[in-house]
Amino acid sequence: MTGGDLVAETLEAAGVDTVFGIASVHNLPIYDAIARLGGIRPVMVRHEQSAVYMADGYARASGRLGVAITSTGPGAANTMGAMAEAYWANSPVLQIAGNVESPYLGKRRGFLHEAKDQLAMLSTVTKWAGQPKSTADIPAVLAEAIQQALSGRRRPVAVDLCIDFQYFEADVPIPSVAPLPPPTPGPQDVWRAADLLAGARRPVIWAGGGALASGAGPEVLALARALGAGVLTTLTGRGVIPEDDPLCLGYFPTDAAVQELVASGDVLLAIGTRFQGFNTQAYRMRLPPKIVHVDIDSDEFNLNYPAAATVHGDAKAALQEIIAVLDGRAGAEDGWRERSQEARRRSRANQRAVLGPHEGLLEALREGLPHDAIVVKDSTISAYTWGNRLLEVYEPKASLHAASMAIGPGLPLALGAAVAHPRRPVALITGDGGFLLAIGELSTAAQYGLRVLVMVFNDGGYGVLRRYQDTLFGGRQIAVDMAPIDFAQVARGMGVPGRRVSSLGDFAGAVQWGLAQPGPALLDIDLNRIGPMAVPYRVASPPSFTIGPRG
Numbered sequence: 001m002t003g004g005d006l007v008a009e010t011l012e013a014a015g016v017d018t019v020f021g022i023a024s025v026h027n028l029p030i031y032d033a034i035a036r037l038g039g040i041r042p043v044m045v046r047h048e049q050s051a052v053y054m055a056d057g058y059a060r061a062s063g064r065l066g067v068a069i070t071s072t073g074p075g076a077a078n079t080m081g082a083m084a085e086a087y088w089a090n091s092p093v094l095q096i097a098g099n100v101e102s103p104y105l106g107k108r109r110g111f112l113h114e115a116k117d118q119l120a121m122l123s124t125v126t127k128w129a130g131q132p133k134s135t136a137d138i139p140a141v142l143a144e145a146i147q148q149a150l151s152g153r154r155r156p157v158a159v160d161l162c163i164d165f166q167y168f169e170a171d172v173p174i175p176s177v178a179p180l181p182p183p184t185p186g187p188q189d190v191w192r193a194a195d196l197l198a199g200a201r202r203p204v205i206w207a208g209g210g211a212l213a214s215g216a217g218p219e220v221l222a223l224a225r226a227l228g229a230g231v232l233t234t235l236t237g238r239g240v241i242p243e244d245d246p247l248c249l250g251y252f253p254t255d256a257a258v259q260e261l262v263a264s265g266d267v268l269l270a271i272g273t274r275f276q277g278f279n280t281q282a283y284r285m286r287l288p289p290k291i292v293h294v295d296i297d298s299d300e301f302n303l304n305y306p307a308a309a310t311v312h313g314d315a316k317a318a319l320q321e322i323i324a325v326l327d328g329r330a331g332a333e334d335g336w337r338e339r340s341q342e343a344r345r346r347s348r349a350n351q352r353a354v355l356g357p358h359e360g361l362l363e364a365l366r367e368g369l370p371h372d373a374i375v376v377k378d379s380t381i382s383a384y385t386w387g388n389r390l391l392e393v394y395e396p397k398a399s400l401h402a403a404s405m406a407i408g409p410g411l412p413l414a415l416g417a418a419v420a421h422p423r424r425p426v427a428l429i430t431g432d433g434g435f436l437l438a439i440g441e442l443s444t445a446a447q448y449g450l451r452v453l454v455m456v457f458n459d460g461g462y463g464v465l466r467r468y469q470d471t472l473f474g475g476r477q478i479a480v481d482m483a484p485i486d487f488a489q490v491a492r493g494m495g496v497p498g499r500r501v502s503s504l505g506d507f508a509g510a511v512q513w514g515l516a517q518p519g520p521a522l523l524d525i526d527l528n529r530i531g532p533m534a535v536p537y538r539v540a541s542p543p544s545f546t547i548g549p550r551g
Helices: 003-011 028-037 048-062 082-088 118-123 135-150 165-166 187-198 208-214 217-227 256-263 317-324 336-352 358-368 381-387 409-418 432-438 441-448 463-472 487-492 504-516
Strands: 018-021 041-044 066-070 093-099 128-130 157-162 203-205 230-235 248-249 267-271 291-297 309-312 373-378 399-401 426-431 452-456 499-501 520-525
Touching: 003 028, 003 135, 003 165, 018 048, 018 409, 028 041, 028 165, 028 381, 041 441, 048 066, 048 082, 048 093, 048 399, 048 432, 048 441, 066 452, 082 093, 082 309, 093 118, 093 135, 093 165, 118 128, 118 157, 128 135, 135 157, 157 165, 187 267, 187 291, 187 309, 203 217, 208 317, 217 230, 217 267, 217 317, 230 256, 230 336, 248 336, 256 336, 291 317, 358 381, 358 504, 373 381, 373 409, 373 499, 381 426, 381 463, 399 409, 409 426, 409 432, 409 441, 409 452, 426 463, 432 452, 441 452, 452 487, 452 504, 487 499, 487 520, 499 504, 504 520
Parallel strands: 018 041, 018 066, 066 093, 093 157, 128 157, 203 230, 203 267, 230 248, 267 291, 291 309, 373 399, 373 426, 426 452, 452 520, 499 520
Antiparallel strands: none
16 A cells, blocks of 8 residues: 555544545645545645644534644644644644655755754644654554544644655555543542532532543533532533533633632532633632542643642543542532522623623524534634623533634634534634634635534724723724725625624524525624624733833
8 A cells, every 4th residue: 555545544444534634745645545445535625724723623523533634844834823723722633744755854955845844843732743754654653643632631643744655655554543541540539539529518610621522511410410519611611511501600710700609619629621821810710728620631730729639530430430439428508509500690690781782692693593503713802702601502512712712713613513513503703803814714615515604793803902902002003903894795706605784683684594504604794883892892901910110
């Protein structure tokens, strides 16, 4: 078999059925093998960065490995932002990047598409990166990469593959690929955690992306009900339990009502979360005095907050053991469950109070979307103020967002999710600024008939940065306004039905129109015509320093 055959056969053996990418002179043998073997569907994108974003969206929505195939040099360099996004999101993504002929590798001779130490570049944004030294090495290196991506804390990996090795032939077996078994929680750690929870009178649960990735939703919900504990989630952990459950506090870590509840708790059960700076207001958030931390990555223990007990293992298995040891011994003090439910009500009321007419956008969208819809949020004010918080999520893996807080991942993430779930509607909340970074992928959506409702919340520029300039720079605005664009007309030019929305009253009908399309559709929503929020979007001062003259 050629090296290209070995790549395709190894991917098929690992259960891969879809790859995203752009064909190039440095990966054509792989594409030729995929075409001849026929077991893998190639999705052709318009930019290498989008290939990785789509593989990421596919992985997050499905829980399976997402695969991107790219070229060398500039093609591989184009993916760096997307690989960093997958790393932030703990997403199992494999990038197979072509490289120059092996005799010229690292010689700095200016060979076609040569990059300075491409493997090292890929290593900066991956959990693991490898480079076959011959055609015969390809299956083993690919298998190692896939195993690394799917084992422990899932993260992106890369294989750097010289083009001559893709053409050469070798007779080697195709290995079977399986994730490494997760660490087994220590019995003493489980008993210590269970004892602390059994004695909790004011328990709180904080569930993150690790709880979601492990499928631990049923266990989280069972513990919440047994303990009488409210469940706070990280943004990545949204959907771990249905957000219409009375005990689901949701993603409101910076809300005063939720912070008051958490600070008054006596035991916090943290599951698959690392207490990121944004969620904890740069680690100033007051947490209960006793923390039980469950995580598959032991490096996260005691990193940001000290733990009274740690359980190292897969979240689902660890919680099952804790539940078994608890054996019904737990129970909150009288009134604590009701306090959690009141914090839930107040946090949502606090957030709704600032929305003004934008609350109508939220209500119409949630009413119009089917229960199982996948919602993707780019980094934009509509996502920050209500999409990431108030737009309820009812199922696991149904809420995707830009984990790195970059602008631009939204459209390709949504398209990857649509490839993973072609029968489920996918809705994208994006701003006009972020949308322009990947607007070419509308052509990809049209080509493959991907069922994505693209909602461009258009305020004519970078709204978040306007607010920073208003707040921190005396209202002096520069480099934040864009020339007007008719996105509906642009979409139609790419083969995607488009419609402009100029009033709140038109929005609900436009959503129904878009969801009724057999493939993609775009709504260009004029936020300036709909009107401002009741309270302007607040931006926080940078947490690492004090603004103003030095004393």
